[in-house]
Amino acid sequence: MVKIGIMGLTGCSGCQCEILNCEEAIYRLIEKVEISYFPLAQDNNSFGEFEILFVEGSVTTEEDERKVKEGRERAKFLVAVGSCACYGGVQSQRNDEASLEEMLLAVYGRKELPVKVQKPRAVSEVVKVDYELPGCPLDKRQFVYAVASILNGVKPFFPKIPVCHECKLSETECLTLKGIPCQGPVTFAGCGAPCTASGVGCQGCRGNCDFPNFEEMVEILKKNGLSTGDAVKFLKVFRGYQSKEIKLSEGVVENEKGA
Template sequence: MTRPRVAVHKFSSCDGCQLAFLNLGETLLQLNEQVDILHFLEAGMNDASADVDIAFVEGSLSTPDELTRIRQVRANSRYLVSIGACATSGGLQALRNLDGNHDEWRDAIYARPEFIRTLKEVRPIAAEVRVDLELWGCPVSSTQILAAIRALLFGVAPVDDRDRVCLECKRQQAVCVMVTQGIPCMGPVTRTGCGALCPRFGRDCYGCYSPSETAQTATLARRFSGLGLLPDAIARRFWLINSQAPPFLQTGRVFHRSAASDPDD
Protein backbone atom coordinates (compact mmCIF):
# COMPACT_ATOMS: atom_id res chain seq x y z
CA MET A 1 0.00 0.00 0.00
CA THR A 2 1.10 3.56 -0.67
CA ARG A 3 2.08 5.35 2.49
CA PRO A 4 0.30 8.63 3.37
CA ARG A 5 2.11 11.70 2.11
CA VAL A 6 2.77 14.73 4.31
CA ALA A 7 4.08 18.23 3.66
CA VAL A 8 5.04 21.06 6.00
CA HIS A 9 4.85 24.53 4.42
CA LYS A 10 6.20 27.81 5.79
CA PHE A 11 4.67 31.23 5.26
CA SER A 12 5.39 34.47 7.20
CA SER A 13 6.58 33.21 10.58
CA CYS A 14 9.55 32.60 12.85
CA ASP A 15 9.78 28.82 12.14
CA GLY A 16 8.94 28.03 15.76
CA CYS A 17 6.00 25.78 14.87
CA GLN A 18 8.13 23.80 12.43
CA LEU A 19 10.49 23.19 15.33
CA ALA A 20 7.58 21.50 17.09
CA PHE A 21 8.00 18.76 14.47
CA LEU A 22 11.75 18.54 14.90
CA ASN A 23 11.37 18.50 18.69
CA LEU A 24 9.57 15.18 18.35
CA GLY A 25 13.05 13.73 18.03
CA GLU A 26 13.00 9.93 17.85
CA THR A 27 9.22 9.99 17.47
CA LEU A 28 9.66 11.93 14.22
CA LEU A 29 11.92 9.17 12.92
CA GLN A 30 9.26 6.60 13.81
CA LEU A 31 6.63 8.75 12.09
CA ASN A 32 8.80 8.86 8.98
CA GLU A 33 8.49 5.07 8.81
CA GLN A 34 4.70 5.38 8.59
CA VAL A 35 4.37 8.34 6.20
CA ASP A 36 6.33 9.93 3.38
CA ILE A 37 7.32 13.49 4.24
CA LEU A 38 7.71 15.04 0.80
CA HIS A 39 8.16 18.71 1.63
CA PHE A 40 9.67 20.12 4.83
CA LEU A 41 12.44 22.63 4.16
CA GLU A 42 13.43 22.84 7.81
CA ALA A 43 14.28 19.12 7.64
CA GLY A 44 15.79 19.19 4.15
CA MET A 45 12.92 17.92 1.95
CA ASN A 46 11.94 20.22 -0.92
CA ASP A 47 8.95 19.42 -3.13
CA ALA A 48 6.53 22.29 -2.59
CA SER A 49 4.21 21.26 -5.44
CA ALA A 50 3.77 17.65 -4.28
CA ASP A 51 0.26 16.23 -3.95
CA VAL A 52 -0.14 15.14 -0.32
CA ASP A 53 -2.71 13.70 2.05
CA ILE A 54 -1.91 16.13 4.89
CA ALA A 55 -0.39 19.59 4.51
CA PHE A 56 0.67 21.44 7.66
CA VAL A 57 0.96 25.19 7.19
CA GLU A 58 2.90 27.50 9.47
CA GLY A 59 2.76 31.28 9.21
CA SER A 60 0.42 34.06 8.14
CA LEU A 61 -0.36 35.47 4.71
CA SER A 62 1.56 38.74 4.38
CA THR A 63 2.45 39.08 0.70
CA PRO A 64 0.65 38.67 -2.66
CA ASP A 65 2.96 35.76 -3.50
CA GLU A 66 1.81 33.94 -0.39
CA LEU A 67 -1.82 34.23 -1.48
CA THR A 68 -0.94 32.45 -4.71
CA ARG A 69 1.11 29.83 -2.93
CA ILE A 70 -1.51 28.96 -0.29
CA ARG A 71 -4.12 28.38 -3.00
CA GLN A 72 -1.75 25.91 -4.65
CA VAL A 73 -1.08 24.17 -1.33
CA ARG A 74 -4.83 23.84 -0.80
CA ALA A 75 -5.32 22.40 -4.29
CA ASN A 76 -2.55 19.84 -3.71
CA SER A 77 -3.77 18.66 -0.29
CA ARG A 78 -6.48 16.33 0.94
CA TYR A 79 -6.34 17.81 4.44
CA LEU A 80 -4.92 21.22 5.28
CA VAL A 81 -3.95 21.89 8.89
CA SER A 82 -2.91 25.38 10.02
CA ILE A 83 -0.49 25.28 12.93
CA GLY A 84 0.34 28.04 15.38
CA ALA A 85 -0.92 31.55 16.10
CA CYS A 86 0.45 33.07 12.88
CA ALA A 87 -1.44 30.61 10.69
CA THR A 88 -4.63 30.60 12.75
CA SER A 89 -5.02 34.30 13.63
CA GLY A 90 -2.20 36.24 12.00
CA GLY A 91 0.12 36.13 15.01
CA LEU A 92 2.43 38.98 15.92
CA GLN A 93 2.58 40.17 12.30
CA ALA A 94 -1.12 41.01 12.50
CA LEU A 95 -0.43 43.69 15.10
CA ARG A 96 0.19 46.04 12.17
CA ASN A 97 -3.46 45.56 11.17
CA LEU A 98 -4.46 47.52 14.28
CA ASP A 99 -2.62 50.66 13.24
CA GLY A 100 -3.97 51.11 9.72
CA ASN A 101 -0.90 53.01 8.49
CA HIS A 102 0.69 50.22 6.48
CA ASP A 103 2.48 52.49 3.99
CA GLU A 104 3.86 54.79 6.67
CA TRP A 105 5.32 51.90 8.69
CA ARG A 106 6.79 50.28 5.57
CA ASP A 107 8.40 53.54 4.45
CA ALA A 108 9.81 54.21 7.93
CA ILE A 109 11.34 50.75 8.31
CA TYR A 110 12.81 49.92 4.89
CA ALA A 111 15.49 51.95 3.13
CA ARG A 112 14.02 51.01 -0.28
CA PRO A 113 10.30 50.55 0.38
CA GLU A 114 9.52 50.47 -3.35
CA PHE A 115 10.89 46.91 -3.41
CA ILE A 116 8.67 45.71 -0.57
CA ARG A 117 5.50 43.91 -1.67
CA THR A 118 3.22 43.28 1.29
CA LEU A 119 -0.52 43.07 1.78
CA LYS A 120 -2.26 45.96 3.48
CA GLU A 121 -3.36 43.55 6.21
CA VAL A 122 -1.94 40.27 7.47
CA ARG A 123 -4.36 37.36 7.12
CA PRO A 124 -4.70 33.95 8.77
CA ILE A 125 -4.76 30.93 6.44
CA ALA A 126 -8.50 30.37 6.84
CA ALA A 127 -9.19 33.87 5.48
CA GLU A 128 -8.05 32.71 2.04
CA VAL A 129 -8.63 28.94 1.76
CA ARG A 130 -10.60 26.18 3.47
CA VAL A 131 -8.81 24.79 6.52
CA ASP A 132 -9.71 21.34 7.83
CA LEU A 133 -8.12 21.72 11.27
CA GLU A 134 -6.58 24.59 13.25
CA LEU A 135 -3.93 23.90 15.89
CA TRP A 136 -3.43 27.03 17.97
CA GLY A 137 -0.46 28.07 20.08
CA CYS A 138 2.70 30.14 19.94
CA PRO A 139 4.30 27.80 19.25
CA VAL A 140 1.98 24.85 18.70
CA SER A 141 2.86 21.86 20.88
CA SER A 142 4.52 18.72 19.51
CA THR A 143 1.87 16.63 21.28
CA GLN A 144 -0.91 18.39 19.35
CA ILE A 145 0.78 17.77 16.01
CA LEU A 146 1.40 14.09 16.69
CA ALA A 147 -2.17 13.54 17.91
CA ALA A 148 -3.58 15.23 14.79
CA ILE A 149 -1.47 13.13 12.44
CA ARG A 150 -2.45 9.89 14.15
CA ALA A 151 -6.14 10.80 14.14
CA LEU A 152 -6.14 11.78 10.46
CA LEU A 153 -4.23 8.64 9.46
CA PHE A 154 -6.85 6.50 11.18
CA GLY A 155 -9.66 8.44 9.50
CA VAL A 156 -11.13 9.98 12.66
CA ALA A 157 -11.69 13.62 13.55
CA PRO A 158 -8.91 15.03 15.76
CA VAL A 159 -9.99 16.17 19.21
CA ASP A 160 -10.40 19.95 19.39
CA ASP A 161 -9.77 20.72 23.07
CA ARG A 162 -11.27 24.13 23.92
CA ASP A 163 -11.00 23.89 27.70
CA ARG A 164 -9.70 26.97 29.47
CA VAL A 165 -6.20 27.14 30.90
CA CYS A 166 -7.86 27.48 34.33
CA LEU A 167 -9.14 23.91 34.08
CA GLU A 168 -5.68 22.69 33.16
CA CYS A 169 -4.27 24.56 36.18
CA LYS A 170 -6.64 22.60 38.41
CA ARG A 171 -5.64 19.32 36.79
CA GLN A 172 -1.97 20.22 37.27
CA GLN A 173 -2.63 21.47 40.83
CA ALA A 174 -1.18 24.85 39.94
CA VAL A 175 -1.97 27.72 42.32
CA CYS A 176 -4.01 30.49 40.67
CA VAL A 177 -1.76 33.54 40.31
CA MET A 178 -4.72 35.91 39.87
CA VAL A 179 -6.50 34.78 43.03
CA THR A 180 -3.44 34.44 45.27
CA GLN A 181 -1.19 37.20 43.93
CA GLY A 182 -3.52 39.58 42.12
CA ILE A 183 -1.64 39.12 38.84
CA PRO A 184 -3.79 39.74 35.71
CA CYS A 185 -3.96 36.41 33.88
CA MET A 186 -5.50 35.47 30.52
CA GLY A 187 -6.12 31.88 31.63
CA PRO A 188 -9.89 32.25 32.13
CA VAL A 189 -10.43 33.06 28.42
CA THR A 190 -7.57 31.13 26.75
CA ARG A 191 -7.80 27.55 25.57
CA THR A 192 -5.43 24.99 26.99
CA GLY A 193 -2.89 22.98 25.03
CA CYS A 194 0.23 24.29 26.72
CA GLY A 195 -0.25 22.25 29.89
CA ALA A 196 -0.67 25.48 31.91
CA LEU A 197 3.06 26.00 31.56
CA CYS A 198 3.25 29.64 32.69
CA PRO A 199 0.95 29.44 35.75
CA ARG A 200 2.75 26.31 36.94
CA PHE A 201 5.90 28.44 37.16
CA GLY A 202 4.16 31.30 38.97
CA ARG A 203 3.54 33.69 36.08
CA ASP A 204 0.39 34.76 34.31
CA CYS A 205 -0.95 33.27 31.09
CA TYR A 206 -0.53 35.78 28.26
CA GLY A 207 -2.93 34.16 25.81
CA CYS A 208 -0.59 32.48 23.32
CA TYR A 209 -3.33 29.96 22.52
CA SER A 210 -6.70 30.95 21.09
CA PRO A 211 -9.82 32.14 22.93
CA SER A 212 -11.45 29.27 24.78
CA GLU A 213 -14.98 28.14 24.07
CA THR A 214 -17.51 30.77 25.26
CA ALA A 215 -14.67 33.06 26.37
CA GLN A 216 -16.05 35.76 28.69
CA THR A 217 -13.54 38.39 27.62
CA ALA A 218 -15.56 41.42 28.75
CA THR A 219 -15.92 39.97 32.25
CA LEU A 220 -12.20 39.27 32.49
CA ALA A 221 -11.39 42.77 31.22
CA ARG A 222 -13.50 44.26 34.02
CA ARG A 223 -11.57 42.10 36.49
CA PHE A 224 -8.32 43.43 35.07
CA SER A 225 -9.65 46.93 35.65
CA GLY A 226 -10.37 46.01 39.27
CA LEU A 227 -6.75 44.85 39.59
CA GLY A 228 -5.57 48.31 38.54
CA LEU A 229 -4.90 47.95 34.81
CA LEU A 230 -5.68 51.05 32.76
CA PRO A 231 -7.79 50.67 29.59
CA ASP A 232 -4.86 50.78 27.19
CA ALA A 233 -3.01 48.12 29.20
CA ILE A 234 -6.12 45.94 29.13
CA ALA A 235 -6.34 46.33 25.34
CA ARG A 236 -2.69 45.26 25.02
CA ARG A 237 -3.43 42.11 27.04
CA PHE A 238 -5.90 41.02 24.39
CA TRP A 239 -3.97 42.47 21.45
CA LEU A 240 -0.83 40.40 21.64
CA ILE A 241 -0.29 36.94 20.16
CA ASN A 242 -3.85 36.44 18.89
CA SER A 243 -5.02 40.00 18.30
CA GLN A 244 -7.18 39.03 15.31
CA ALA A 245 -9.12 36.27 17.08
CA PRO A 246 -12.63 37.83 17.17
CA PRO A 247 -13.27 37.79 20.98
CA PHE A 248 -9.82 39.24 21.71
CA LEU A 249 -10.03 41.75 18.86
CA GLN A 250 -13.44 43.06 19.95
CA THR A 251 -12.60 43.43 23.65
CA GLY A 252 -9.30 45.11 22.81
CA ARG A 253 -11.10 47.63 20.64
CA VAL A 254 -13.56 48.53 23.40
CA PHE A 255 -10.81 49.35 25.88
CA HIS A 256 -8.55 50.98 23.29
CA ARG A 257 -11.39 53.37 22.42
CA SER A 258 -11.92 54.02 26.12
CA ALA A 259 -8.26 54.93 26.52
CA ALA A 260 -8.34 57.19 23.46
CA SER A 261 -11.43 59.04 24.72
CA ASP A 262 -9.83 59.64 28.14
CA PRO A 263 -6.16 60.51 27.59
CA ASP A 264 -5.68 61.05 31.35
CA ASP A 265 -6.41 57.34 31.99
Protein backbone atom coordinates in the same frame (compact mmCIF):
# COMPACT_ATOMS: atom_id res chain seq x y z
CA MET B 1 2.99 5.87 0.41
CA VAL B 2 1.01 8.63 2.12
CA LYS B 3 2.68 12.02 1.59
CA ILE B 4 2.85 14.85 4.10
CA GLY B 5 4.06 18.41 3.57
CA ILE B 6 5.15 21.10 6.03
CA MET B 7 5.10 24.63 4.62
CA GLY B 8 6.36 27.85 6.16
CA LEU B 9 4.94 31.30 5.37
CA THR B 10 5.81 34.55 7.18
CA GLY B 11 6.84 33.64 10.72
CA CYS B 12 9.75 32.65 12.92
CA SER B 13 9.73 28.92 11.98
CA GLY B 14 9.36 28.09 15.67
CA CYS B 15 6.43 25.75 15.06
CA GLN B 16 8.36 23.84 12.41
CA CYS B 17 11.24 23.50 14.87
CA GLU B 18 8.78 22.20 17.46
CA ILE B 19 7.63 19.55 14.99
CA LEU B 20 11.26 18.47 14.65
CA ASN B 21 11.41 18.31 18.45
CA CYS B 22 8.89 15.46 18.33
CA GLU B 23 12.00 13.28 17.89
CA GLU B 24 10.86 9.69 18.62
CA ALA B 25 7.42 10.33 17.11
CA ILE B 26 9.01 11.73 13.93
CA TYR B 27 11.13 8.59 13.52
CA ARG B 28 8.02 6.45 13.83
CA LEU B 29 6.10 8.71 11.48
CA ILE B 30 8.60 8.48 8.64
CA GLU B 31 8.30 4.70 8.78
CA LYS B 32 4.63 5.07 7.83
CA VAL B 33 4.54 8.17 5.61
CA GLU B 34 6.74 10.17 3.27
CA ILE B 35 7.47 13.74 4.33
CA SER B 36 7.87 14.90 0.76
CA TYR B 37 7.97 18.64 1.44
CA PHE B 38 9.72 20.23 4.43
CA PRO B 39 12.24 22.85 3.19
CA LEU B 40 13.32 23.81 6.71
CA ALA B 41 14.50 20.28 7.46
CA GLN B 42 15.51 18.65 4.17
CA ASP B 43 17.07 19.42 0.80
CA ASN B 44 15.04 17.14 -1.45
CA ASN B 45 11.48 18.44 -1.63
CA SER B 46 8.57 17.62 -3.93
CA PHE B 47 5.59 19.95 -3.97
CA GLY B 48 3.09 17.45 -5.29
CA GLU B 49 -0.10 15.95 -3.89
CA PHE B 50 -0.40 15.67 -0.10
CA GLU B 51 -2.61 13.72 2.25
CA ILE B 52 -1.89 16.38 4.87
CA LEU B 53 -0.24 19.78 4.43
CA PHE B 54 0.74 21.63 7.59
CA VAL B 55 1.13 25.39 7.20
CA GLU B 56 3.00 27.66 9.61
CA GLY B 57 3.06 31.46 9.49
CA SER B 58 0.71 34.23 8.44
CA VAL B 59 -0.15 35.27 4.91
CA THR B 60 1.80 38.54 4.66
CA THR B 61 3.08 38.69 1.08
CA GLU B 62 1.75 37.94 -2.37
CA GLU B 63 4.13 34.99 -2.47
CA ASP B 64 2.63 33.63 0.79
CA GLU B 65 -0.84 33.88 -0.74
CA ARG B 66 0.24 32.13 -3.93
CA LYS B 67 1.94 29.30 -2.02
CA VAL B 68 -0.95 28.61 0.35
CA LYS B 69 -3.53 28.68 -2.44
CA GLU B 70 -1.47 26.20 -4.44
CA GLY B 71 -0.99 24.09 -1.32
CA ARG B 72 -4.74 24.03 -0.71
CA GLU B 73 -5.32 22.70 -4.23
CA ARG B 74 -2.81 19.90 -3.67
CA ALA B 75 -3.77 18.83 -0.13
CA LYS B 76 -6.58 16.56 1.00
CA PHE B 77 -6.29 18.04 4.50
CA LEU B 78 -4.77 21.43 5.27
CA VAL B 79 -3.83 22.09 8.89
CA ALA B 80 -2.81 25.53 10.21
CA VAL B 81 -0.13 25.24 12.90
CA GLY B 82 0.76 27.98 15.37
CA SER B 83 -0.93 31.24 16.24
CA CYS B 84 0.34 33.05 13.14
CA ALA B 85 -1.31 30.56 10.81
CA CYS B 86 -4.43 30.15 12.95
CA TYR B 87 -5.16 33.79 13.82
CA GLY B 88 -2.63 36.06 12.14
CA GLY B 89 -0.36 36.11 15.16
CA VAL B 90 1.67 38.87 16.76
CA GLN B 91 2.31 40.58 13.43
CA SER B 92 -1.41 41.20 12.91
CA GLN B 93 -2.21 42.67 16.33
CA ARG B 94 -2.38 46.25 15.00
CA ASN B 95 -4.22 45.49 11.75
CA ASP B 96 -7.26 47.45 12.91
CA GLU B 97 -5.25 50.42 14.16
CA ALA B 98 -3.12 51.47 11.18
CA SER B 99 -3.01 51.26 7.40
CA LEU B 100 -0.43 49.11 5.63
CA GLU B 101 1.37 52.28 4.49
CA GLU B 102 1.58 53.56 8.07
CA MET B 103 2.97 50.22 9.22
CA LEU B 104 5.65 50.19 6.50
CA LEU B 105 6.70 53.75 7.28
CA ALA B 106 6.92 53.02 11.01
CA VAL B 107 8.97 49.83 10.58
CA TYR B 108 11.01 50.40 7.40
CA GLY B 109 10.83 54.15 6.88
CA ARG B 110 9.39 53.72 3.38
CA LYS B 111 6.29 52.41 1.66
CA GLU B 112 7.94 50.39 -1.11
CA LEU B 113 9.70 47.06 -0.41
CA PRO B 114 11.39 44.50 -2.71
CA VAL B 115 8.44 42.13 -2.13
CA LYS B 116 4.73 42.79 -2.40
CA VAL B 117 3.42 42.88 1.16
CA GLN B 118 -0.06 43.03 2.67
CA LYS B 119 -1.56 43.14 6.13
CA PRO B 120 -0.91 39.80 7.88
CA ARG B 121 -3.81 37.36 7.71
CA ALA B 122 -4.57 33.95 9.13
CA VAL B 123 -4.46 31.07 6.65
CA SER B 124 -8.23 30.58 7.07
CA GLU B 125 -8.80 34.13 5.79
CA VAL B 126 -7.31 33.05 2.45
CA VAL B 127 -8.18 29.35 1.98
CA LYS B 128 -10.29 26.66 3.63
CA VAL B 129 -8.55 25.17 6.67
CA ASP B 130 -9.56 21.73 7.92
CA TYR B 131 -7.96 21.85 11.38
CA GLU B 132 -6.07 24.33 13.52
CA LEU B 133 -3.28 23.63 16.04
CA PRO B 134 -2.67 26.99 17.74
CA GLY B 135 0.07 28.07 20.12
CA CYS B 136 3.35 29.96 20.04
CA PRO B 137 4.75 27.47 19.29
CA LEU B 138 2.17 24.73 18.77
CA ASP B 139 2.11 21.90 21.29
CA LYS B 140 4.02 18.99 19.73
CA ARG B 141 1.78 16.45 21.47
CA GLN B 142 -1.20 17.89 19.63
CA PHE B 143 0.72 17.65 16.35
CA VAL B 144 1.36 13.95 16.92
CA TYR B 145 -2.26 13.39 17.94
CA ALA B 146 -3.56 15.26 14.88
CA VAL B 147 -1.37 13.30 12.45
CA ALA B 148 -2.31 9.96 14.01
CA SER B 149 -6.02 10.82 14.03
CA ILE B 150 -6.20 12.02 10.44
CA LEU B 151 -4.19 9.08 9.09
CA ASN B 152 -6.57 6.71 10.90
CA GLY B 153 -9.65 8.43 9.54
CA VAL B 154 -10.59 10.03 12.86
CA LYS B 155 -11.46 13.70 13.23
CA PRO B 156 -9.09 15.33 15.78
CA PHE B 157 -11.02 16.84 18.67
CA PHE B 158 -9.68 19.63 20.88
CA PRO B 159 -12.22 20.89 23.45
CA LYS B 160 -11.94 24.67 23.72
CA ILE B 161 -11.90 24.85 27.51
CA PRO B 162 -9.96 27.68 29.23
CA VAL B 163 -6.40 27.36 30.48
CA CYS B 164 -7.75 27.73 34.04
CA HIS B 165 -9.00 24.15 33.71
CA GLU B 166 -5.47 22.89 33.22
CA CYS B 167 -4.23 24.94 36.15
CA LYS B 168 -6.84 23.29 38.34
CA LEU B 169 -5.83 19.82 37.15
CA SER B 170 -2.15 20.50 37.88
CA GLU B 171 -2.97 22.28 41.17
CA THR B 172 -1.20 25.43 39.99
CA GLU B 173 -1.96 28.37 42.24
CA CYS B 174 -4.14 30.97 40.49
CA LEU B 175 -1.90 33.84 39.37
CA THR B 176 -4.85 36.20 38.96
CA LEU B 177 -5.54 35.91 42.70
CA LYS B 178 -1.88 36.82 43.27
CA GLY B 179 -2.25 40.01 41.21
CA ILE B 180 -0.36 38.74 38.14
CA PRO B 181 -1.96 39.63 34.76
CA CYS B 182 -3.08 36.34 33.21
CA GLN B 183 -5.32 35.50 30.26
CA GLY B 184 -6.11 31.97 31.39
CA PRO B 185 -9.88 32.55 31.80
CA VAL B 186 -10.36 33.49 28.12
CA THR B 187 -7.67 31.37 26.43
CA PHE B 188 -7.97 27.99 24.68
CA ALA B 189 -6.28 25.25 26.74
CA GLY B 190 -4.26 22.33 25.43
CA CYS B 191 -0.70 23.42 26.11
CA GLY B 192 -0.53 21.99 29.63
CA ALA B 193 -0.23 25.52 31.06
CA PRO B 194 3.60 25.61 31.36
CA CYS B 195 3.67 29.40 31.70
CA THR B 196 1.41 29.60 34.73
CA ALA B 197 3.21 26.65 36.32
CA SER B 198 6.39 28.74 36.06
CA GLY B 199 4.74 31.78 37.64
CA VAL B 200 4.19 33.66 34.37
CA GLY B 201 0.68 34.77 33.47
CA CYS B 202 -0.90 33.20 30.37
CA GLN B 203 -0.22 35.40 27.34
CA GLY B 204 -3.14 34.09 25.30
CA CYS B 205 -1.05 32.60 22.48
CA ARG B 206 -3.57 29.80 21.81
CA GLY B 207 -6.43 32.17 21.06
CA ASN B 208 -9.98 32.21 22.38
CA CYS B 209 -11.64 29.49 24.40
CA ASP B 210 -15.37 28.95 23.92
CA PHE B 211 -17.51 31.89 25.10
CA PRO B 212 -14.70 34.18 26.38
CA ASN B 213 -15.90 37.00 28.61
CA PHE B 214 -13.54 39.77 27.54
CA GLU B 215 -15.42 42.55 29.33
CA GLU B 216 -14.92 40.83 32.68
CA MET B 217 -11.35 39.88 31.73
CA VAL B 218 -10.51 43.54 31.16
CA GLU B 219 -11.94 44.41 34.58
CA ILE B 220 -9.80 41.71 36.22
CA LEU B 221 -6.68 42.95 34.42
CA LYS B 222 -7.45 46.49 35.57
CA LYS B 223 -7.60 45.26 39.16
CA ASN B 224 -4.19 43.71 38.55
CA GLY B 225 -2.72 47.08 37.63
CA LEU B 226 -3.29 47.56 33.89
CA SER B 227 -5.12 50.49 32.35
CA THR B 228 -8.09 49.71 30.11
CA GLY B 229 -6.06 50.43 27.00
CA ASP B 230 -3.13 48.29 28.12
CA ALA B 231 -5.48 45.46 29.10
CA VAL B 232 -7.05 45.44 25.63
CA LYS B 233 -3.62 45.58 23.95
CA PHE B 234 -2.43 42.71 26.17
CA LEU B 235 -5.39 40.60 25.03
CA LYS B 236 -4.80 41.42 21.36
CA VAL B 237 -1.12 40.42 21.11
CA PHE B 238 -1.59 36.90 19.71
CA ARG B 239 -5.26 36.87 18.75
CA GLY B 240 -5.13 38.46 15.30
CA TYR B 241 -8.59 38.45 13.70
CA GLN B 242 -10.04 36.96 16.91
CA SER B 243 -9.51 40.38 18.51
CA LYS B 244 -12.80 41.38 16.87
CA GLU B 245 -14.50 39.30 19.57
CA ILE B 246 -13.24 41.66 22.28
CA LYS B 247 -16.57 43.43 22.59
CA LEU B 248 -16.68 45.76 25.57
CA SER B 249 -19.48 47.84 27.04
CA GLU B 250 -19.88 51.40 25.75
CA GLY B 251 -18.34 52.91 28.85
CA VAL B 252 -15.32 50.63 28.76
CA VAL B 253 -14.75 51.34 25.07
CA GLU B 254 -14.73 55.07 25.77
CA ASN B 255 -12.21 54.55 28.55
CA GLU B 256 -10.07 52.51 26.17
CA LYS B 257 -10.04 55.27 23.58
CA GLY B 258 -8.97 57.77 26.18
CA ALA B 259 -6.30 55.55 27.70
